[in-house]
Amino acid sequence: MTDLNVSLLLEEVLHPSNDKQMTESLPLAIFIVINNTCLSSIIGFLGLVANVINLIVFYRHGLNSSINISLFVMAISDVFTIIFVLGANLCFNPYIGQWSVPVNFPEVFYVTGGWPAGVSYRIRLYINVYTTAERCLCILFPLKIKTIITPFRSRFIIALIVIINTLTMVPEYSSIYMDWRYDSVRNESVLGIAFRRDIPQTQGVTFLMHVFLVVIGLLSVTTLTSILVSNLRRQTKWRLKSSSDARQQSAFSSRDRKSQLMVIVVATSMVICYIPLTCVSLVSVFEPQFSIVGKYSSIFANTWGTIFIIGMTNSSSNILIYYKMNSKFKTTLQAMLSRTRSSI
Numbered sequence: 495m496t497d498l499n500v501s502l503l504l505e506e507v508l509h510p511s512n513d514k515q516m517t518e519s520l521p522l523a524i525f526i527v528i529n530n531t532c533l534s535s536i537i538g539f540l541g542l543v544a545n546v547i548n549l550i551v552f553y554r555h556g557l558n559s560s561i562n563i564s565l566f567v568m569a570i571s572d573v574f575t576i577i578f579v580l581g582a583n584l585c586f587n588p589y590i591g592q593w594s595v596p597v598n599f600p601e602v603f604y605v606t607g608g609w610p611a612g613v614s615y616r617i618r619l620y621i622n623v624y625t626t627a628e629r630c631l632c633i634l635f636p637l638k639i640k641t642i643i644t645p646f647r648s649r650f651i652i653a654l655i656v657i658i659n660t661l662t663m664v665p666e667y668s669s670i671y672m673d674w675r676y677d678s679v680r681n682e683s684v685l686g687i688a689f690r691r692d693i694p695q696t697q698g699v700t701f702l703m704h705v706f707l708v709v710i711g712l713l714s715v716t717t718l719t720s721i722l723v724s725n726l727r728r729q730t731k732w733r734l735k736s737s738s739d740a741r742q743q744s745a746f747s748s749r750d751r752k753s754q755l756m757v758i759v760v761a762t763s764m765v766i767c768y769i770p771l772t773c774v775s776l777v778s779v780f781e782p783q784f785s786i787v788g789k790y791s792s793i794f795a796n797t798w799g800t801i802f803i804i805g806m807t808n809s810s811s812n813i814l815i816y817y818k819m820n821s822k823f824k825t826t827l828q829a830m831l832s833r834t835r836s837s838i
Contacts, residue, residue: 497545505541506832508549526586526587526588527587527588527589527797529799529800529803531584531587533670533803534579534580534583534799534803534806535580535583537803537806537807537810538576538579538580538583538806538810539580539808541572541576541806541809541810541811541833542573542576542577542812543810544810544811544812544813545569545572545573545576545810546573546814547813547827547830548565548569548572548812548813548816549565549569549570549573550830551565551816551826551827551830552566552569553566554826555822555823556824557645558645559645560628560643560644560645560647560648561625561628562653563620563645563648563649563653564624564628564648564661565625565816567617567621567652567656568618568622568625568812569619569622569763569812571614571621571809572614572618572809572810572812574610574614575611575615575618575712575805575806575809576609576806576809576810576825577806578607578608578611578614579611579802579803579806581603581606581705582603582607582608582611582798582799583799584599584803585599585600585602585603585607586599586600586795586796587599587666587798589684595754596677596682596683596684596685597684597685597686598684598685598687599747600795601672601675601686601687602672602686603646604687605670605671605672608798609663609666609667609700610663611705611802611805612771613659613660613663615664615708615768615771615805616659616662616704616707616711616787617656617659617766618809619711619712619715619768620655620659620707620711621655622647622711622715622760622761622764623711623718624655625653626714626715626718626719626722626760626761627714627718628643628648629722630718630721631643633722633725633726640810642709656826659707660705661705662700662707663700665674665699665700665703666700666819668690669689669690670687670688670689670690671687671688671690672685672687672688673685673686673687673688675688684723690819690832701775701776701778702779703774703778704774705775705776705779708768708771708772708775709772711768712764712769712772713764715761715764715765716761716765719760719761720767729777747815759815759819760815763808763811764808766804766808767804767805770800770801770804771801771804771805774797774798774801778794792825
């Protein structure tokens with residue numbers, strides 16, 4: 495991309511077009527402030543507290559089982575997701591441009607937090623894939639599961655998930671970086687995006703990889719969850735038939751129902767969260783102007799702001815699922831709260 499083309503793209507950001515003037519109307523600005531800045535920030539701070547609690551609880555359970563390792567790393571991913579979204583809330587505030595700071599905040603966030611946020615979403619998705627697959631294997635091969643899934647193998651697989659998803663940012667960061675440029679309107683240099691080469695081609699490749707990985711992850715979660723639920727139902731019927739004690743029947747049925755409900759809730763929340771993300775990413779693949787420096791940059795920023803809120807809500811609500819459906823988690827958390835109240 496030539497310097498002239500880059501300048502024209504950046505002028506589109508600095509000097510709003512009709513599309514931007516429309517999106518920067520007062521009603522929409524108020525909506526963004528209430529929705530993205532106030533509501534999302536409250537959810538985010540509560541989510542940070544919740545995921546720190548998750549980390550403490552799973553650490554106390556011990557990182558010597560594959561399920562605890564998976565949930566522990568997932569909580570770390572959720573913490574990073576929430577931090578990135580809180581950063582987006584600040585950078586995409588419609589009134590932040592009034593600050594006397596020589597920074598184009600949306601562009602800076604796109605470079606420093608936009609793609610890392612997407613990667614943290616995918617890491618969480620694929621840890622869910624791994625956790626669901628592990629539970630499925632527990633049902634299919636109950637006698638061999640301890641030799642198939644070991645803590646070392648779990649650490650290796652999760653590390654591989656993190657590394658592969660992180661490497662998908664290479665095409666994007668090979669073409670963009672932050673640099674100072676002259677802003678004729680503000681009559682000063684501002685910090686924003688700079689390009690090394692043709693941004694539309696690189697961005698299309700990055701979004702295409704993003705969409706591909708998300709779709710594969712969603713299909714995997716759906717398929718594995720269906721297998722798991724089917725096997726749990728068969729085992730429930732078998733146990734009810736083979737058990738003569740009524741109390742055992744009730745215990746088995748209740749426990750299996752909770753397991754089924756937990757995987758269904760996790761899978762459903764993941765699908766709801768990632769379908770909008772996938773659709774918007776596809777738009778960026780087929781419409782190069784739907785980007786942070788394109789013709790539809792305002793719509794791009796506001797759309798991703800809403801998607802970030804959906805993802806952050808999903809990341810913040812896990813503690814409720816664990817507390818409701820994991821008796822060990824509930825007992826540990828209640829003990830922690832009891833000791834805290836006693837010390838106060």
